[in-house]
Amino acid sequence: MPLIKSISGIRGTIGGSSTDGLNPLNLTLFTSAYAHWVKGEHPKQRLKVVIGRDARISGEMVSSLIVGTLLGCGIDVVNLGLATTPTVEMAVVEEQAQGGIIITASHNPRQWNALKLLNQKGEFLSDADGKRVLQIADNNEFSFPEVDGLGVLLDEYDFVDKHIEKILQLKLVDRKAIQEAGFRVAIDCVNSVGGIAIPRLLNALGVEEVIELYCDPTGEFPHNPEPLPEHLTEISSTVVDKKAHLGFVVDPDVDRLAIVCEDGSMFGEEYTLVAVADYVLSKTPGNTVSNLSSTAALRDVTQKHGGQYFASAVGEVNVVAMMKECNAVIGGEGNGGVIYPELHYGRDALVGIALFLTHLAKSKLTCSALKAQYPQYFISKNKIELLQGANPDAVLDKLKAHFINHKTNTVDGLKVDFDEGWIHLRKSNTEPIIRIYAEAKTDKKANELAKQAMDLIENL
Numbered sequence: 001m002p003l004i005k006s007i008s009g010i011r012g013t014i015g016g017s018s019t020d021g022l023n024p025l026n027l028t029l030f031t032s033a034y035a036h037w038v039k040g041e042h043p044k045q046r047l048k049v050v051i052g053r054d055a056r057i058s059g060e061m062v063s064s065l066i067v068g069t070l071l072g073c074g075i076d077v078v079n080l081g082l083a084t085t086p087t088v089e090m091a092v093v094e095e096q097a098q099g100g101i102i103i104t105a106s107h108n109p110r111q112w113n114a115l116k117l118l119n120q121k122g123e124f125l126s127d128a129d130g131k132r133v134l135q136i137a138d139n140n141e142f143s144f145p146e147v148d149g150l151g152v153l154l155d156e157y158d159f160v161d162k163h164i165e166k167i168l169q170l171k172l173v174d175r176k177a178i179q180e181a182g183f184r185v186a187i188d189c190v191n192s193v194g195g196i197a198i199p200r201l202l203n204a205l206g207v208e209e210v211i212e213l214y215c216d217p218t219g220e221f222p223h224n225p226e227p228l229p230e231h232l233t234e235i236s237s238t239v240v241d242k243k244a245h246l247g248f249v250v251d252p253d254v255d256r257l258a259i260v261c262e263d264g265s266m267f268g269e270e271y272t273l274v275a276v277a278d279y280v281l282s283k284t285p286g287n288t289v290s291n292l293s294s295t296a297a298l299r300d301v302t303q304k305h306g307g308q309y310f311a312s313a314v315g316e317v318n319v320v321a322m323m324k325e326c327n328a329v330i331g332g333e334g335n336g337g338v339i340y341p342e343l344h345y346g347r348d349a350l351v352g353i354a355l356f357l358t359h360l361a362k363s364k365l366t367c368s369a370l371k372a373q374y375p376q377y378f379i380s381k382n383k384i385e386l387l388q389g390a391n392p393d394a395v396l397d398k399l400k401a402h403f404i405n406h407k408t409n410t411v412d413g414l415k416v417d418f419d420e421g422w423i424h425l426r427k428s429n430t431e432p433i434i435r436i437y438a439e440a441k442t443d444k445k446a447n448e449l450a451k452q453a454m455d456l457i458e459n460l
Contacts, residue, residue, distance in 0.1 A: 005134055006429065011105060011114035014058045022113055027065045031101070033137035034117055035073035037129065038099045045098070048076045050091045052083030053103035054252045055192040055217035058113045062103050066115070071151040072144055079155050082193050082217055084254035085116070086348035087163045092122035093344065094162065104253035107226035110219065123345050124317045160197050163350060164204050170342060172283055173354045174361065179206030181361040186211040186244045186260070188235040190225045191218045192252035194349070201350050205357060211242050227251055227258035227336060229266045236264040246360070246367040250349045256336040257349035259356065261367040269336040270295040274374055276338050276352055277330045279359035281305035286329035289322045291315070292415050293424050293437045294334030300375045313412035314426065320345045380446040382436045384454050392427035392434055398460055399425060420445055423453050
């Protein structure tokens with residue numbers, strides 16, 4: 001059973017032998033390593049770490065082990081129980097804690113779970129800090145306090161409501177406009193923590209009617225929990241059948257937002273950020289950031305409002321770092337992840353919903369008509385498996401040489417810009433594959449660009 005160790009956390013399947021997967025031994029090992037890292041960052045302090053989890057079946061077991069380990073390391077724990085990823089991120093700051101652990105495997109299937117590690121800002125660890133935690137675990141570089149030095153547990157189960165209250169206080173969230181629009185909204189929360197947070201948010205925003213699909217936080221996902229069009233056929237039908245104005249879908253930890261239009265069509269995860277950014281930029285002009293694999297539509301919308309668009313390496317921590325560097329007013333990733341610094345530096349489907357509903361209400365348009373206003377691009381997402389022994393870095397170097405006469409970016413793999421679109425090639429850190437994303441103004445052209453890259457790799 002797999003165990004994947006990365007700078008952003010520890011991910012694996014539940015069960016297996018003592019050397020496999022996300023078993024109790026590994027959970028206590030990596031939690032102890034993280035606790036040791038926190039102690040090193042904040043010496044001679046009374047330390048506090050916030051814990052929250054999604055509703056997946058293994059969550060209670062994993063949470064109990066993590067909480068007990070942190071207490072055994074002499075760290076106080078604020079246990080939020082069932083909470084969204086952005087709620088935990090915000091709670092770290094609110095509680096003035098020195099870190100946080102989110103127990104979620106995001107969009108992975110039910111047999112998976114993971115530890116996402118946060119610093120005192122409620123943000124994911126940097127590359128250097130993540131590598132340091134892994135090094136501590138590999139070297140067993142920790143010791144534990146005696147009985148008088150154990151941590152103290154505090155249960156706090158109301159942070160979702162605090163999160164919603166913070167959203168309602170944002171200047172760009174217009175509850176009155178949303179209420180007057182009389183929205184009928186369908187939601188699919190895949191039986192995880194979105195089922196706790198999203199109905200409360202929509203009621204607080206003044207949505208007239210909420211049609212709930214899979215809002216019981218049992219952890220039994222009714223379909224593949226990644227919010228992709230092929231997994232969203234039921235809510236698409238529900239929106240049409242119930243004559244809803246739109247539908248919202250979130251992943252199990254509620255940091256990704258997908259939108260379904262009134263006609264059952266997909267708004268498109270790539271366009272969640274585009275639409276929200278369009279509204280934010282219309283009120284607070286400035287710069288934007290997304291990763292290299294995200295749609296060029298954000299660039300177009302940003303330039304329309306007089307701002308500058310910047311592209312970062314893939315990964316939330318990289319997007320956040322660049323947002324701070326260029327003082328972006330909004331950013332995120334093309335997987336439906338909206339980062340609005342006015343609230344906090346983390347992907348947050350809840351604030352995405354509030355800003356999108358405000359935008360839709362003020363536009364007086366249907367959801368599909370709003371989507372039609374934006375530059376239309378199509379992304380082709382592919383991957384190619386390398387031959388045994390092939391060096392992915394060498395392959396990317398040869399591709400860079402092939403495209404020497406084009407504009408390229410090597411911040412994260414290789415991105416090549418053409419007059420008619422772009423391709424982005426990235427090696428996987430866990431598999432012998434290269435991921436190939438291509439975007440153009442037609443499906444046909446995007447697929448042609450992707451095929452061109454794949455043919456080149458096969459020839460190499």
